[in-house]
Amino acid sequence: MGGKEDDQNTFYGATTDKGRRETQQDEQLVVENLFEGHPRASLFAVFDGHGTDGAKVSAFVKRTFPRILRESKALLTGSSKEAATALKSAFATVNELIKENQAIDAYMSGTTATLLIFFEEDRRVLVANLGDSRIIMGRLEGDETVPVQITTDHTCANAEEMDRVVKSGGRVDQMQTDEGGDGPLRIYKGTLPYPGLVVTRSLGDTCAERLGVLCEPEVIDRELSKKDRFFVLASDGLWDGLDLDQVVHVVQKYDSPVKASEVLNRKALKSLDVKCIDDNVTNIVVHTA
DSSP states (O other): SSSOOTOOOOOOEEEEEEESSSSSOEEEEESSOOOOOOTTTEEEEEEESSSTTHHHHHHHHHHHHHHHHTTTTTHHOOOOOHHHHHHHHOOOOHHHHHHOOOOOOOOSSSEEEEEEEETTTTTTTEEEESSSSOOOEEEETTTTTEEEEOOOOTTTSHHHHOOOHHHHHHEEEEEEETEEEEEEEEEEESSOOOOOOSBOOOOOOOGGGGOOOOOOOOEEEEEOOOOOOEEEEEEEHHHHHHHHHHHHHHHHSSSSSSHHHHHHHHHHHHHHHTOOOOOOOOEEEEOOO
16 A cells, blocks of 8 residues: 555555455555655556566566656656657666566566656646556546546557557467457467467567567656546556446545545455456556646
């Protein structure tokens, strides 16, 4: 869990649970004062590892990203284009550091990465995302708060993403069982039964680089209005358990983002049990108004 539970004015809450999985491969990251001399710029991130060393990869990027981001002045003073370039460069650097790390076997292990930098005084957010973790925003429309999906899910369900993978030589298919195809579309190397990757963008997963799997995030630079009330960052475990409307309903029900985050995880885990899905669940709720 996270957030300042003893502070009634806290603006975020973070919760993680390994669910019915044997291991926890999710990581969450909150850095309230990311940049020295700019105390009201906060970093929030969710990483969802996969593969044998997925937990190692997600833990490594959690430790590494703050340092790499702090080295980039463009995130503070650059134009929107320069900030986007800086974020993409940071992801590429982290990806190279994963490869160089002798303690991690990233051949068929990697992680999603979903980051949000909130510049409170400027009422602005920078978002960088790859994989199938997701960020949504709760936006006030009249008397109702509605969900707005901010990020794109990078999977083969996305036609543009799948087209790139296929053109790069990847084979896209469901996992095969005695009863036929099962589950989401996965990426395979020719006729081989691996890597079986669901996401089309990730950090690590060196086996899949030549199959069109990118480490480049999609970047969004957004100025916030008074109607933009909160953000929810979460691993796919939350989104598999709850739809966007359910998530927004929970968050707007509670004044405390800490409480909202805890309830989201609890409801998602209960829903995953009903659907017979075993997964880690991690979310961060960030109030912006």
